[in-house]
Amino acid sequence: MTGSGGVGEVMGRRGRADGAAPIVDCHAHVFTRDLPLVGDAWTAPAYDYTPQDYLADLDRHGVHFGVLSGLSISGTYNEYTIAAARLSPRLRATAIVTPDTDPYVLRKMRDDGVVGVRFQLVRRAVLPDFADEAHRLLLRRVRDLDWHVHVALEGERMRAVLPALEASGVRLVLDHFAHPEPAKGVACEGFRAALDSVQRGRTWIKLAAGFRLAGPDTWREPDITRSEAIAETVAAELLAKAGTERLLWGSDAPFVGYEGRMTYDRALAQLDRWAPDPATRRALSDTALRFYFA
Template identity: 45%
Template sequence: MSDTPLVDCHAHIWTADMPVVANPRHRLGYDFTVEQYLKVLDEHGVQLGVIAAASPFGDYNDYTIESLRRTKRLRGTVILDPAVGRYELEGMARDGVVGVRLPFINRTDLPDLTSFDYRRFLRRLRDLDWHVHLHVEGHKLPALLPALEASGVKIVIDHIGRHSAEEGVAGPGFQAMLAAIARGRTWVKLSAGYRLGPHATEHARALLREAGPERLVWASDCPFAGHEGQFSYRSTIDWLIEAIPDAEPRRRIFAETPVGLYFS
């Protein structure tokens, strides 16, 4: 599909014996190891991958970091307490961590991103040229994006923004996302369309039309936590081919844009 390495910008790895937070979104009583993931990439001609911190494990990032140390094919995001120190972040950066995931999905109480703790945290991420990997429902984006943008940190929004069909592309959440993209430090993952419904394709096409391929990346969401056995890795590639039928922007979404964002 491209001479530039193809990049899967969102997958999870874990072992069944890892510690789990109270009341996790998903209970994952099986292994999906880094070796299994790399085998999947090889089977599908995908050269590079980005490991996304999985919320059931909270800030237990040990397995992700250990896996990043073992191969230059991977980058990763982690979940951290905002009080984390600069030296710890610098060590993670050397290991291949490039961002922090904010798993705010299903939360009724969003944190105050203008507090000192978060302003200090976001400044440290900005100084390291990391990104905030934001996982939240689309209608909450207008409440979160202003403080994130004011911090100067790069922003990568999960799963097409998780906008509902009812709100649609004209809704305030989608429009806030487009405005953030236009200001130049925000990207969106075209991923997990299977979690969103038929409108995912419409939203992906609207993003391409309004934002262009320079701000879009593809991701598999492998191994489909909570939907195991219902989808194949190949189906996530086929979905992007269907959603973005023009080969040139699709090539940039599969390859050039994510290489520049995660591996430059």
């Protein structure tokens, strides 16, 4: 099967001529066009992007390992993503679950390569109360499993959820540069709250999908230049204030909603602009290895 080699085999490969490809891609999705969708799914891909496709993309670009994010448009239907993680020791995954998910089910997910739960809160009219009993129980179970909570949320709403999540003691990974408001960038109050959370020691931020930073509906626009400019500014701030030990890089392959505008090559080129020093990029990879694969 394409790309299904084990850890030892993969670590011996080189992709880019400079040997500077990331070791871990911390954000990608796999799916087929016939997967079930939630009623408010923001899009419905008309193509398949299978685990074999993703592993082949990793191989083609010299990337060793990948982390699959729970697919928001399929809600709690995690079966396809988990089967992908089970397929190869090169893959890990996060899952979207309800607070009442049986702890035995969660432990089985862990055995199958799941390393955290994803709260996809972007575009949600009402945010969950993470301090209620059901969420406190779930978050405690996440801690007991040594998992993390992967949060996707608009930056202007970040202060509303960080206190309860931090109080639970879980490790947090904030998606997509912590989603600063496009018009405010690094001055966004929620983004500053995210940086404060990083300083308290249990929060990481993903340098992933900079092409989405002009807003959740910019996938309808043909030009992603503005998003890329925002991402470059925010990445510089994150590297300066959070440091490589609290940052993770992800491609967001296969770039749902941005097909034809984003490619894996372009995602790697963006990383090179955000972190032009190969030593910095290697430090990001080392952080990802420790976080997801240790």
